[in-house]
Amino acid sequence: MSAAPRFGRIGEGLVAPAEGGERFETLLAAGGGRVERIVSLGQSDPPGFWYEQEGEEFVLLLAGAARLGFADGTEQALAPGEWAVLPAGCRHRVAWTDPERETLWLALHLPPD
Amino acid sequence: MSAAPRFGRIGEGLVAPAEGGERFETLLAAGGGRVERIVSLGQSDPPGFWYEQEGEEFVLLLAGAARLGFADGTEQALAPGEWAVLPAGCRHRVAWTDPERETLWLALHLPPD
Numbered sequence: 001m002s003a004a005p006r007f008g009r010i011g012e013g014l015v016a017p018a019e020g021g022e023r024f025e026t027l028l029a030a031g032g033g034r035v036e037r038i039v040s041l042g043q044s045d046p047p048g049f050w051y052e053q054e055g056e057e058f059v060l061l062l063a064g065a066a067r068l069g070f071a072d073g074t075e076q077a078l079a080p081g082e083w084a085v086l087p088a089g090c091r092h093r094v095a096w097t098d099p100e101r102e103t104l105w106l107a108l109h110l111p112p113d
Numbered sequence: 114m115s116a117a118p119r120f121g122r123i124g125e126g127l128v129a130p131a132e133g134g135e136r137f138e139t140l141l142a143a144g145g146g147r148v149e150r151i152v153s154l155g156q157s158d159p160p161g162f163w164y165e166q167e168g169e170e171f172v173l174l175l176a177g178a179a180r181l182g183f184a185d186g187t188e189q190a191l192a193p194g195e196w197a198v199l200p201a202g203c204r205h206r207v208a209w210t211d212p213e214r215e216t217l218w219l220a221l222h223l224p225p226d
Contacts, residue, residue, distance in 0.1 A: 002202030005183065010173060011194050028198050030169040031223040033146050056143040060123060060219065062194075070118065081124050081175075085141050089115030106173065108221045111144035 014102050032111030042099030050091035054112040057086040064103025069095035127215050145224030155212030163204035167225040170199040177216025182208035
């Protein structure tokens with residue numbers, strides 16, 4: 001017997017995150033990877049802060065607007081339906097999210113090779 | 114030096130798949146997992162056919178309409194924004210996809226635990 005399937009709506013309960021931080025929810029964690037739903041409302045990472053992960057990440061913007069920043073000084077704007085692959089070791093930060101409406105992200109973290 | 118990030122639009126080139134099958138595109142494969150974009154147009158899996166995977170799968174419907182079928186005879190309709198977690202060993206099939214418009218799926222396959 002395998003576990004039963006689970007279902008949900010990615011936009012369910014899409015409300016402004018509590019003061020001071022994005023809201024992270026893990027939808028699935030297995031095999032060293034995980035699926036996260038992230039809701040932002042104006043948050044960004046401080047200059048000089050970098051995410052730098054051992055595994056690859058795939059992120060899809062589903063609502064709102066955001067900009068990712070990279071260690072070479074470039075930024076990439078993301079609109080709904082746009083995705084980014086963040087390779088292992090690729091330093092990145094959230095440079096901006098829309099302060100006027102919720103930004104909804106789906107992040108897929110793959111285990112290290 | 115890490116690899117450079119990559120960017121894209123999940124709905125880019127959303128055209129009817131070639132006769133006879135869904136269109137599968139791997140957007141990222143790493144660490145034993147992979148991220149796929151799937152475009153369907155009326156396809157379904159034949160009765161009695163089951164996907165049965167060793168790792169967990171997360172699937173998000175982004176456009177169109179579909180129904181998943183399970184070995185206990187139940188079906189689950191998916192509309193845009195709805196997701197399913199298909200546990201390891203959970204037999205499932207695509208029971209129906211809308212024949213009138215493209216159905217767009219994002220699928221994440223995680224490696225076995």
